[in-house]
Amino acid sequence: MSTQRGRIQITGFDADRVEQPDEAIWGDDEDTAVMSRRQRIIQQLIRDRFALVGVFCVLLMIGAVIFSRPITVAGIVVQPFELVPYDVTATGVGDRYEPPSLAHPMGTDRLGRDMFSRVLAGSYYSVTIGFIVTGIASTVGIIFGSISGYFGGTVDEIMMRILDVVFAFPGLILALLLVAVFGGGYWQLVAAFVLPGWAIYARLIRGEILKVKQNEYVLAAKALGARDRSVVFKHIVPNAIAPVIVQATLSIGTVVIGVAALGFLGLGFTPGTPEWGTILDAEQDTLMSGPDADWNWWATVFPGLMIFIFVMSMNMIGDAINDALDAQVDNINHGGGG
Amino acid sequence: MSLRRFVLRRLLASVPVLFGVSVITFGMIHLTPADIVDMMVANNPDATAADAANLRREFGLHLPIWEQYLNWVAGMLTGDMGEVYSRGPDVGGMMIARLPETIALGLFGWVFAILIAVPGGIYAATRKDRFGDHASRFAALSGISIPNFWLGLMLMAIFAVELNWFPVLDPQEPLLSREMLWWLILPGVTIGTAASANLMRILRTSMAEEMNKDYVTAARAKGLPERTVIIKHVLRNSMISAVTVAAFLTAGIVSGSVVVEVVFGWPGLGALLIEAINLREINLIMAITMFVGAAIVVANLAADIMYAVLDPRIRDEY
Numbered sequence: 001m002s003t004q005r006g007r008i009q010i011t012g013f014d015a016d017r018v019e020q021p022d023e024a025i026w027g028d029d030e031d032t033a034v035m036s037r038r039q040r041i042i043q044q045l046i047r048d049r050f051a052l053v054g055v056f057c058v059l060l061m062i063g064a065v066i067f068s069r070p071i072t073v074a075g076i077v078v079q080p081f082e083l084v085p086y087d088v089t090a091t092g093v094g095d096r097y098e099p100p101s102l103a104h105p106m107g108t109d110r111l112g113r114d115m116f117s118r119v120l121a122g123s124y125y126s127v128t129i130g131f132i133v134t135g136i137a138s139t140v141g142i143i144f145g146s147i148s149g150y151f152g153g154t155v156d157e158i159m160m161r162i163l164d165v166v167f168a169f170p171g172l173i174l175a176l177l178l179v180a181v182f183g184g185g186y187w188q189l190v191a192a193f194v195l196p197g198w199a200i201y202a203r204l205i206r207g208e209i210l211k212v213k214q215n216e217y218v219l220a221a222k223a224l225g226a227r228d229r230s231v232v233f234k235h236i237v238p239n240a241i242a243p244v245i246v247q248a249t250l251s252i253g254t255v256v257i258g259v260a261a262l263g264f265l266g267l268g269f270t271p272g273t274p275e276w277g278t279i280l281d282a283e284q285d286t287l288m289s290g291p292d293a294d295w296n297w298w299a300t301v302f303p304g305l306m307i308f309i310f311v312m313s314m315n316m317i318g319d320a321i322n323d324a325l326d327a328q329v330d331n332i333n334h335g336g337g338g
Numbered sequence: 339m340s341l342r343r344f345v346l347r348r349l350l351a352s353v354p355v356l357f358g359v360s361v362i363t364f365g366m367i368h369l370t371p372a373d374i375v376d377m378m379v380a381n382n383p384d385a386t387a388a389d390a391a392n393l394r395r396e397f398g399l400h401l402p403i404w405e406q407y408l409n410w411v412a413g414m415l416t417g418d419m420g421e422v423y424s425r426g427p428d429v430g431g432m433m434i435a436r437l438p439e440t441i442a443l444g445l446f447g448w449v450f451a452i453l454i455a456v457p458g459g460i461y462a463a464t465r466k467d468r469f470g471d472h473a474s475r476f477a478a479l480s481g482i483s484i485p486n487f488w489l490g491l492m493l494m495a496i497f498a499v500e501l502n503w504f505p506v507l508d509p510q511e512p513l514l515s516r517e518m519l520w521w522l523i524l525p526g527v528t529i530g531t532a533a534s535a536n537l538m539r540i541l542r543t544s545m546a547e548e549m550n551k552d553y554v555t556a557a558r559a560k561g562l563p564e565r566t567v568i569i570k571h572v573l574r575n576s577m578i579s580a581v582t583v584a585a586f587l588t589a590g591i592v593s594g595s596v597v598v599e600v601v602f603g604w605p606g607l608g609a610l611l612i613e614a615i616n617l618r619e620i621n622l623i624m625a626i627t628m629f630v631g632a633a634i635v636v637a638n639l640a641a642d643i644m645y646a647v648l649d650p651r652i653r654d655e656y
Contacts, residue, residue, distance in 0.1 A: 050476070161355070164355045165354075165359055168358075170590070170634065173596065176612075177615070260487075261486075261597050280488065284491060295500060304485060304491070311484075
């Protein structure tokens with residue numbers, strides 16, 4: 001085995017090549033080299049049991065997002081399944097604060113609503129906002145950072161000062177202010193996390209591009225008369241994308257925690273929305289029952305646990321990708337500096 | 339470039355950054371649909387439109403936005419952060435009252451983070467790829483993944499409410515008393531957990547990297563005890579990478595303090611910011627945001643300076 005798990009790799013010795021010397025010498029044209037590197041990364045990911053558990057949990061949660069409630073697009077039912085056993089807003093399906101039982105696996109809340117239905121349906125908010133925010137933020141960041149890194153000079157200088165300003169706000173505080181401006185709600189929250197979130201990708205891809213730009217194939221592409229746009233997006237970005245992928249995987253978790261935090265502060269969604277943070281906000285006074293009274297633990301434990309499991313899964317996947325890509329992506333977390 | 343010039347240049351570069359932060363924050367507060375006067379009038383059924391107009395004139399909110407902004411800048415430059423409209427004291431006095439609380443919480447969080455992360459990192463690095471390493475990786479990922487407000491709620495439920503080890507009520511003692519430690523522990527642990535987990539991962543990675551280097555083999559060959567090799571050589575050299583993320587982690591602690599202070603009823607700047615946003619207290623929001631922005635700029639600068647001291651090559655990049 002040529003590689004060892006973790007960040008340290010033994011370089012200069014590749015057991016596969018020793019075993020198949022012919023292929024190493026003759027079969028190593030551009031295509032197979034890329035393929036085998038990709039395969040190696042995938043193989044390493046499969047070997048990483050943390051990552052497998054993470055992928056499994058994330059798939060389960062995506063399943064919950066899709067199948068918990070029927071989806072209709074323009075009046076047509078595209079997804080008829082309904083996994084939630086009770087209507088998420090129906091009060092009094094059980095008594096007030098019923099402990100977990102077969103009928104209500106996660107108990108009931110202060111209005112007698114079924115916690116399991118609410119927690120399951122709540123996956124919709126966190127999971128989709130996490131992916132949408134990361135998708136938009138990374139796209140914007142990649143474009144911004146590529147332009148800045150590729151052109152350099154004054155353009156770069158100005159664009160980097162803009163980044164400095166965004167970085168001077170801790171993410172959650174900018175999101176707080178933005179939610180105060182836009183009000184709560186689904187797309188408002190997306191905006192509130194995209195606006196501070198893109199900067200990290202911009203800085204990351206810029207740094208990578210400064211490295212990749214030096215390569216001869218970039219010069220060759222330019223010499224062949226390729227336009228700037230195609231040089232950047234066909235030649236430079238694909239070779240600089242690895243750390244961005246890792247960052248994106250890891251920041252989905254950050255976004256999900258942020259969304260839940262705003263929900264918890266009462267700023268994210270209207271009270272009663274089955275979003276995990278909002279549920280926690282509504283139920284947090286169950287903690288104050290005192291040492292003698294019973295603690296209705298299910299009302300706060302399950303929503304928080306769901307946030308934790310989803311974020312943990314994403315982080316395990318991101319961490320494993322980081323390990324697999326290895327030396328290329330050192331310093332991935334160092335974005336707050338400078 | 340000399341270190342002094344390097345620091346000066348970085349300080350100068352932070353001026354436009356803070357200017358940008360102030361413009362963005364000021365602009366955003368003015369974009370909110372309701373302003374402070376609307377909030378005050380909404381709470382008072384007797385107030386008329388004329389009263390609202392009078393209040394706006396009194397607060398200077400009837401002026402065009404750029405004039406309000408210039409007034410604010412002029413105030414800041416002369417050390418006057420404006421007044422808290424809905425309450426008595428001025429913003430400066432309020433900041434001074436709340437700031438030590440947040441700093442105490444943040445420092446406690448940092449101390450906790452270092453106390454856990456350094457031994458944890460050493461443990462993981464010396465057991466690389468063995469069970470201890472995997473266990474610490476799992477622990478660190480959990481620490482990064484756990485939402486701080488939920489962690490706070492759970493710690494409070496278990497250790498304060500159920501076991502009754504810590505006080506449940508909001509802090510009642512003066513900040514610098516020994517009793518206060520009891521109030522500080524739970525929020526401090528909550529705020530330090532993520533930083534601790536991040537730091538542990540970073541230390542583990544960089545220590546594992548250092549341990550493969552020749553000087554470590556040389557030190558071992560000289561017959562130095564493993565303990566000395568790890569602590570005096572490996573750990574010390576790995577600290578450089580820990581220093582570079584210190585600013586990033588400080589930013590995390592600062593933004594974490596907002597939520598954690600709300601959970602624990604801690605009377606610091608974070609909880610004050612939420613109050614200020616809910617009431618649209620412009621001057622208060624501006625002062626806190628500027629302070630946080632400045633803190634992050636300073637933290638970054640401090641990290642860069644430490645880095646430049648540790649590794650002089652970096653100075654040429656600026």
